[in-house]
Amino acid sequence: MPIVEIHTDQYRVPLETPLSDSTHGEMSDFGLVVVRLVDERGQIGLGYTYTVNNIGTGAIWKIIDSDLVPLLQGADPGAIDTLWKKMWWRLHFVGRGGMASFAMAAVDIALWDLRGQRESLPLWRLLGGDSAEVPAYAGGIDLDLSVQGLCAQAEGFLDQGFHAIKMKVGRARLSEDVERVSAMRELLGPNFPLMADANMRWSTDQAIAAADALEKFNLFWLEEPIVPEDLAGHARLGRGTRVPIATGENLHSVHEFEHLMTYGHVDFPEPDAATLGGITPWIEVAKIAQDRGLPVTSHGIHDIHVHLLAGVPNASYLEVHGFGLERFLEQRLQLKDGKAIAPDSPGHGVALDLDGLRPFRQATGSSHD
Amino acid sequence: MPIVEIHTDQYRVPLETPLSDSTHGEMSDFGLVVVRLVDERGQIGLGYTYTVNNIGTGAIWKIIDSDLVPLLQGADPGAIDTLWKKMWWRLHFVGRGGMASFAMAAVDIALWDLRGQRESLPLWRLLGGDSAEVPAYAGGIDLDLSVQGLCAQAEGFLDQGFHAIKMKVGRARLSEDVERVSAMRELLGPNFPLMADANMRWSTDQAIAAADALEKFNLFWLEEPIVPEDLAGHARLGRGTRVPIATGENLHSVHEFEHLMTYGHVDFPEPDAATLGGITPWIEVAKIAQDRGLPVTSHGIHDIHVHLLAGVPNASYLEVHGFGLERFLEQRLQLKDGKAIAPDSPGHGVALDLDGLRPFRQATGSSHD
Numbered sequence: 001m002p003i004v005e006i007h008t009d010q011y012r013v014p015l016e017t018p019l020s021d022s023t024h025g026e027m028s029d030f031g032l033v034v035v036r037l038v039d040e041r042g043q044i045g046l047g048y049t050y051t052v053n054n055i056g057t058g059a060i061w062k063i064i065d066s067d068l069v070p071l072l073q074g075a076d077p078g079a080i081d082t083l084w085k086k087m088w089w090r091l092h093f094v095g096r097g098g099m100a101s102f103a104m105a106a107v108d109i110a111l112w113d114l115r116g117q118r119e120s121l122p123l124w125r126l127l128g129g130d131s132a133e134v135p136a137y138a139g140g141i142d143l144d145l146s147v148q149g150l151c152a153q154a155e156g157f158l159d160q161g162f163h164a165i166k167m168k169v170g171r172a173r174l175s176e177d178v179e180r181v182s183a184m185r186e187l188l189g190p191n192f193p194l195m196a197d198a199n200m201r202w203s204t205d206q207a208i209a210a211a212d213a214l215e216k217f218n219l220f221w222l223e224e225p226i227v228p229e230d231l232a233g234h235a236r237l238g239r240g241t242r243v244p245i246a247t248g249e250n251l252h253s254v255h256e257f258e259h260l261m262t263y264g265h266v267d268f269p270e271p272d273a274a275t276l277g278g279i280t281p282w283i284e285v286a287k288i289a290q291d292r293g294l295p296v297t298s299h300g301i302h303d304i305h306v307h308l309l310a311g312v313p314n315a316s317y318l319e320v321h322g323f324g325l326e327r328f329l330e331q332r333l334q335l336k337d338g339k340a341i342a343p344d345s346p347g348h349g350v351a352l353d354l355d356g357l358r359p360f361r362q363a364t365g366s367s368h369d
Numbered sequence: 370m371p372i373v374e375i376h377t378d379q380y381r382v383p384l385e386t387p388l389s390d391s392t393h394g395e396m397s398d399f400g401l402v403v404v405r406l407v408d409e410r411g412q413i414g415l416g417y418t419y420t421v422n423n424i425g426t427g428a429i430w431k432i433i434d435s436d437l438v439p440l441l442q443g444a445d446p447g448a449i450d451t452l453w454k455k456m457w458w459r460l461h462f463v464g465r466g467g468m469a470s471f472a473m474a475a476v477d478i479a480l481w482d483l484r485g486q487r488e489s490l491p492l493w494r495l496l497g498g499d500s501a502e503v504p505a506y507a508g509g510i511d512l513d514l515s516v517q518g519l520c521a522q523a524e525g526f527l528d529q530g531f532h533a534i535k536m537k538v539g540r541a542r543l544s545e546d547v548e549r550v551s552a553m554r555e556l557l558g559p560n561f562p563l564m565a566d567a568n569m570r571w572s573t574d575q576a577i578a579a580a581d582a583l584e585k586f587n588l589f590w591l592e593e594p595i596v597p598e599d600l601a602g603h604a605r606l607g608r609g610t611r612v613p614i615a616t617g618e619n620l621h622s623v624h625e626f627e628h629l630m631t632y633g634h635v636d637f638p639e640p641d642a643a644t645l646g647g648i649t650p651w652i653e654v655a656k657i658a659q660d661r662g663l664p665v666t667s668h669g670i671h672d673i674h675v676h677l678l679a680g681v682p683n684a685s686y687l688e689v690h691g692f693g694l695e696r697f698l699e700q701r702l703q704l705k706d707g708k709a710i711a712p713d714s715p716g717h718g719v720a721l722d723l724d725g726l727r728p729f730r731q732a733t734g735s736s737h738d
Contacts, residue, residue: 024462056463058435059428063468066427093393093619093644094425096598098467099432229465229624231632250462255598263600263632275462 001118002074002369005038009354010061010363012054015324019141022170022201024052027141030324031057032360034352035064035106037114039077045114046350049106049274050301050323056099058363063103065365067091072107073367078118080111084280101252101277108278109304109348116347123304123349124342127283127311134309136302136340137164137195139321143171147183154187163338164193164220164317169210170201178213185217193317195246197223204233211241220317221246221268228256231264238265246270248285249299253277257285261292268316272299273308282308290314301325302333302340303350310342328353370487371443371738374407378723379430379732381423384693388510391539391570393421396510399693400426401729403721404433404475406483408446414483415719418475418643419670419692425468427731432472434734436460441476442736447487449480453649470621470646477647478673478717485716492673492718493711496652496680503678505671505709506533506564508690512540516552523556532707533562533589533686538579539570547582554586562686564615566592573602580610589686590615590637597625600633607634615639617654618668622646626654630661637685641668642677651677659683670694671702671709672719679711697722 011032019027031051038044051057071086087107091100116123124132138157142150150167157165167184169177181196188194196219202210207225214222223246226233237245248270251257254277260266269289273282286296286308295316298305302320309315318340326332330351334341343349380401388396400420407413420426440455456476460469485492493501507526511519519536526534536553538546550565557563565588571579576594583591592615595602606614617639620626623646629635638658642651655665655677664685667674671689678684687709695701699720703710712718 023458052462055436055459056432056469059431059468060463062428062431063425067424089392090424093421094429094468094471096467096619096621098465098469098621099428099463100425100467102463229622229628231628250465252465252467253598259598259600259628259632263628 001039001041001076001078003037003072003077004040004369006069006072006367007036008061008064008069008365009034009361010057011357011360012057012362013324013357013360020144021141021168021197021199022143023199027053029054031055032325032357033057033061033064033102033106035110037072037077037110039114043114043117045077045110045112045117045347046352047106047108047110047113047278048352049102050325051102056102060099060102061363063091063099064106068103068107069365069367074369077111077114080108080115080280083111084108084278097252097256102275105274105276105278108280109273112279113347120346122342122344123307123347124310127308129311132310132342132344133339134306134315134318134342135164135338136162136318136320136335137166137193138162139166139319141168143168147180150180151183151187154184161335161338164195166195166197166223166319168199169196170198174210174213177210181214181217181219190218193220195220195223198225200224200227200250202226204230204236207237208240211237211243215241215243219243223247223270224249228260231259234260234264234266244268246297248272249275251276254281254284254288258288261288267294268297269294270297270299272301273304274301279304279308283312286312286314303329304348306333306340306342307348328356370408370410370445370447372406372441372446373409373738375438375441375736376405377430377433377438377734378403378730379426380726380729381426381731382693382726382729389513390510390537390566390568391512392568396422398423400424401694401726402426402430402433402471402475404479406441406446406479408483412483412486414446414479414481414486414716415721416475416477416479416482416647417721418471419694420471425471429468429471430732432460432468433475437472437476438734438736443738446480446483449477449484449649452480453477453647466621466625471644474643474645474647477649478642481648482716489715491711491713492676492716493679496677498680501679501711501713502708503675503684503687503711504533504707505531505687505689505704506535506562507531508535508688510537512537516549519549520552520556523553530704530707533564535564535566535592535688537568538565539567543579543582546579550583550586550588559587562589564589564592567594569593569596569619571595573599573605576606577609580606580612584610584612588612592616592639593618597629600628603629603633603635613637615666617641618644620645623650623653623657627657630657637664637666639666639668641670642673643670648673648677652681655681655683672698673717675702675709675711676717697725
């Protein structure tokens with residue numbers, strides 16, 4: 001049942017509300033690259049990846065269209081591991097992470113979706129999960145909000161039924177972060193899971209100082225305190241604070257996670273299937289974490305990650321953060337009592353409104369056998 | 370003196386003679402991306418990067434054209450470090466190595482070339498070098514040659530005046546590698562610098578076995594015995610053999626070199642300015658190596674690397690290997706008594722025959738103030 005048709009589309013989508021964090025500044029739009037793989041029976045696997053402020057989107061589309069499609073056309077979509085390795089080695093000299101991982105991710109997610117269709121199983125069952133429910137947190141992108149605005153946002157999250165919330169830190173002065181986290185802790189009560197995300201804003205010394213100042217607020221985790229490649233800095237952080245550290249959204253290969261876990265330090269590895277090369281390496285990172293007694297969490301594209309976290313035994317919280325894609329989904333993520341529920345339809349069950357996306361299309365390609 | 374014009378061109382160039390090694394199989398063509406930065410005075414900085422078998426070339430061109438040109442237009446080309454950091458952070462989420470580093474390399478090399486023009490200094494003097502001469506070796510891409518063919522190739526290199534030669538290893542059986550290295554050693558005499566390159570063909574155990582079998586042939590270095598991201602494997606190799614290890618052509622960030630030197634093992638770090646993000650990070654790797662008492666060598670684009678090795682105090686051999694670009698250069702690398710000589714013209718002195726390249730052009734872009 002080979003792949004007989006491949007469609008690749010690139011979109012640039014404006015955000016309805018611009019967002020901001022300590023590193024990316026204002027984010028006004030995002031890039032989306034969609035891959036559809038069609039097998040001989042006409043079943044369709046859908047995969048996608050995204051970019052921030054549309055940076056790199058054209059290149060990612062180009063990698064798929066020029067360098068991966070020739071490898072996929074006519075291939076057996078069931079041999080996912082083999083195809084993944086072929087993509088890795090085809091792109092190796094220019095790849096091993098970065099944009100190559102984004103491109104491979106869109107393809108790999110489509111392969112897993114197609115496998116789910118063929119086996120008539122939702123992705124979370126295909127992966128061996130025993131429950132569709134995953135504890136979820138609301139990811140606020142709120143560094144520029146006032147303390148009042150931050151708390152109002154949190155109340156909105158509580159009204160939506162969330163039982164865990166993440167806020168941004170990394171303001172110009174640490175005292176501002178302390179004030180903001182303190183206000184949130186007061187609002188939410190002492191044991192409510194509250195995470196804080198610094199988006200790589202600090203040096204290691206600053207991060208240790210921040211962890212010291214924030215320790216009394218019982219953070220569930222402190223996310224991305226420093227740049228991802230500073231392994232020695234992470235090791236020092238791990239020795240220097242008891243506040244649990246989450247990181248991973250900027251790591252784009254299994255190797256980078258291995259190095260961080262071996263030579264650095266992380267308590268909550270946070271792989272993003274859309275930027276790591278897909279579901280195949282995401283599961284690998286989850287297993288490496290499990291071998292070390294660590295949980296795994298997620299970043300972005302919650303509609304895919306809800307399946308992955310439901311499919312592994314060491315799941316921590318799912319980040320719920322749609323990044324503007326929600327309005328092009330035929331069905332939004334189901335939430336109940338603070339838990340996200342993975343759909344029961346075959347594959348990942350994400351149906352994109354391609355007609356609604358058409359006005360935002362930047363490039364398109366099709367390949368037929 | 371801001372940048373007022375930017376030209377970006379993408380080429381796919383067939384090799385006159387297909388090449389082969391243990392990992393890339395047959396290489397039939399290469400990709401070339403050329404950046405020209407023009408300042409207000411009309412001075413032009415030329416930079417370029419290349420790909421193997423043209424994989425990734427379109428994406429690299431697209432990164433420059435879509436994501437880097439807006440940042441460069443109107444910028445001060447003298448603020449190279451600042452521009453480099455801006456490029457790094459602009460591409461950060463999709464970058465930190467891989468194709469982003471190739472794209473940044475073409476721009477960074479153009480910035481350094483322009484700086485040389487402005488200061489009327491050749492690059493090697495700009496970097497602080499005191500001699501234009503660099504010991505050079507001929508890099509044979511010869512895994513598929515017979516032993517006779519291999520030795521005939523070596524005799525050709527000797528006739529060209531080379532005093533050092535690199536050959537490929539990684540044949541199906543280790544005994545074949547032993548036979549080939551033995552024949553070369555016999556031809557060249559006991560003290561002639563002979564390197565061997567395995568192109569990541571082996572596991573760590575196989576690499577240690579190969580190093581054991583090849584130790585008696587006094588290799589100057591054994592290159593890329595294993596995959597670049599296996600830090601623990603490199604550490605084990607470093608403990609397991611006295612044969613010096615070279616590696617680096619597949620590492621595309623300073624961080625990857627730092628990690629290899631800190632947690633893995635390498636005796637001859639081998640950064641490639643065209644794939645590492647340019648001259649700026651190449652110099653950084655050379656300095657880190659120097660701090661650890663290590664030399665630095667090069668990979669590919671010898672016309673640029675001859676300047677860089679002449680410009681640093683810890684230079685080892687220059688790889689002379691043009692990869693098909695030679696026929697589009699107005700002046701070929703000067704060789705004398707086994708040494709390469711960096712040109713004395715301002716900048717890197719590489720003049721590409723853009724008219725000759727035109728039939729191979731795949732994409733082009735121009736931006737004017």
